[in-house]
Amino acid sequence: MSPSITWSDTSGRRLLSVLLVLLVQLLAVGPGARDAGAAAGSGASAAATPDGARYDVSLRSDNDGSHWTGRQRVSFRNASRQPLHEVYLRLWGNGEDRCGSPGAPAPVTVSNVDGGTPGPLTVRCTALRIALPGPLGHGEWTSVAFDVSLTVPDRNARFGREGAHRFLGNALPVLAVHDAQGWHLDPYVALGESFYALASDFRVRLDHPTALKVPATGRTQALPGDRGRTVTLSVAHRVRDFAWAAGPFRTATETTPGGIRVKSYWASDTPAEGVRLNRTDAVAAIDRFGEEYGRYPYGEIDLVMTSGFGGGMEYPGLVLVGTTEEGGAVVHEVAHQWWYGIVGNDEYASPWLDESFAQYANARFYGWETRDCWSEVHWPSDSAALTNSMGYWSEHRDEYHLIYAAGPCALADLERTLGADTMARLLRRYAEDHWYGVSTTPAFKRAAQEVTDEDLGPFWDSHRIR
Numbered sequence: 001m002s003p004s005i006t007w008s009d010t011s012g013r014r015l016l017s018v019l020l021v022l023l024v025q026l027l028a029v030g031p032g033a034r035d036a037g038a039a040a041g042s043g044a045s046a047a048a049t050p051d052g053a054r055y056d057v058s059l060r061s062d063n064d065g066s067h068w069t070g071r072q073r074v075s076f077r078n079a080s081r082q083p084l085h086e087v088y089l090r091l092w093g094n095g096e097d098r099c100g101s102p103g104a105p106a107p108v109t110v111s112n113v114d115g116g117t118p119g120p121l122t123v124r125c126t127a128l129r130i131a132l133p134g135p136l137g138h139g140e141w142t143s144v145a146f147d148v149s150l151t152v153p154d155r156n157a158r159f160g161r162e163g164a165h166r167f168l169g170n171a172l173p174v175l176a177v178h179d180a181q182g183w184h185l186d187p188y189v190a191l192g193e194s195f196y197a198l199a200s201d202f203r204v205r206l207d208h209p210t211a212l213k214v215p216a217t218g219r220t221q222a223l224p225g226d227r228g229r230t231v232t233l234s235v236a237h238r239v240r241d242f243a244w245a246a247g248p249f250r251t252a253t254e255t256t257p258g259g260i261r262v263k264s265y266w267a268s269d270t271p272a273e274g275v276r277l278n279r280t281d282a283v284a285a286i287d288r289f290g291e292e293y294g295r296y297p298y299g300e301i302d303l304v305m306t307s308g309f310g311g312g313m314e315y316p317g318l319v320l321v322g323t324t325e326e327g328g329a330v331v332h333e334v335a336h337q338w339w340y341g342i343v344g345n346d347e348y349a350s351p352w353l354d355e356s357f358a359q360y361a362n363a364r365f366y367g368w369e370t371r372d373c374w375s376e377v378h379w380p381s382d383s384a385a386l387t388n389s390m391g392y393w394s395e396h397r398d399e400y401h402l403i404y405a406a407g408p409c410a411l412a413d414l415e416r417t418l419g420a421d422t423m424a425r426l427l428r429r430y431a432e433d434h435w436y437g438v439s440t441t442p443a444f445k446r447a448a449q450e451v452t453d454e455d456l457g458p459f460w461d462s463h464r465i466r
Contacts, residue, residue: 002329051079065246083135088176095188115144165247216244239316277327335361356407370412
């Protein structure tokens with residue numbers, strides 16, 4: 001997500017003023033390497049589970065993409081040494097509306113569950129416990145299936161709408177994660193993200209009116225459906241979530257010099273110059289970050305651009321970008337394909353591991369001067385730390401910009417401490433070691449310490465990386 005970008009822009013680029021405005025909009029919203037089992041990189045004593053998940057989804061939309069219904073099945077194995085007696089589905093799409101109200105049910109509903117016994121919705125209707133028929137042992141597989149109904153909320157948000165265009169981010173129910181800390185059932189936050197998911201496979205069939213274009217996570221193909229309808233089929237391997245949009249988008253496709261397909265979708269009232277700038281920067285960024293952190297593995301990325309979307313929002317293989325005449329935060333969102341998407345993290349517990357890293361990549365892409373960036377950073381109290389959770393930032397909303405300001409400043413200082421070449425090797429090796437796995441602050445600190453003889457303890461302390 002990208003509410004803010006700071007620092008002077010010596011190349012005269014245009015994002016600073018745009019994204020400072022978007023920060024205000026966001027704050028107004030309200031309260032080739034290792035598999036997922038390599039969450040060993042997290043330092044956890046028990047493997048994260050359920051693991052190896054595959055989601056098979058078939059949904060049909062109404063005439064304008066506001067309502068989708070169908071069936072979803074998720075197959076998974078227990079990667080833990082302890083028997084698994086239950087799983088939890090996270091219904092993140094209920095985060096802002098919670099359990100709904102009389103006459104207006106929650107946006108995401110699940111019913112007719114097979115393969116387990118559902119309990120009542122908890123965590124403000126964002127968590128559904130499903131008791132398994134019997135204990136699932138280490139390495140054993142099972143599946144649960146259920147009917148799902150999605151109603152796009154009437155707000156301009158990652159799960160919402162703008163004019164005739166619908167955004168379905170964090171709409172599909174996904175498995176919660178269990179690790180050495182237990183089940184991760186954190187509350188939804190509108191400021192930033194609460195999400196934590198292991199890399200999974202998705203096979204999704206979206207049946208919709210032909211008049212609607214449907215960008216989606218994964219490799220997609222459009223097939224004829226019933227009269228006046230199209231079926232968009234998407235297959236995505238080793239991704240942490242699945243998102244799509246629907247609407248009368250204009251479209252264009254290009255291929256980067258490195259062979260990655262960039263598909264652009266934009267609303268008709270989106271400024272043409274902003275669309276052009278976003279497309280140009282995205283093509284350059286996807287190859288640049290592939291060289292720096294490891295080749296982008298998904299083959300395709302979709303850019304969804306509208307004039308009124310606040311800031312940007314990242315999903316594997318798809319980004320939502322608010323776009324003005326000066327473009328938008330597309331480079332930051334593309335950087336998230338690595339920092340959150342490929343190299344995962346618990347976004348509620350450690351938001352700096354994706355937001356600060358993506359913003360650091362963004363700053364390097366644009367060649368921003370970072371030596372004086374601390375002039376824009378003020379720590380309001382001893383309790384304020386770069387590594388605080390979303391629980392802290394939600395209670396201190398006016399400090400959340402520090403993730404985007406102090407975080408990349410700290411990483412830029414680390415680059416100067418280690419040397420540019422060493423920092424580049426560190427980040428590429430760290431990405432390789434956590435590819436499709438889970439990053440944590442202790443793991444990153446250990447990796448950084450391993451590439452230098454200098455004691456980095458004082459560095460972490462002075463930069464509030466705890």
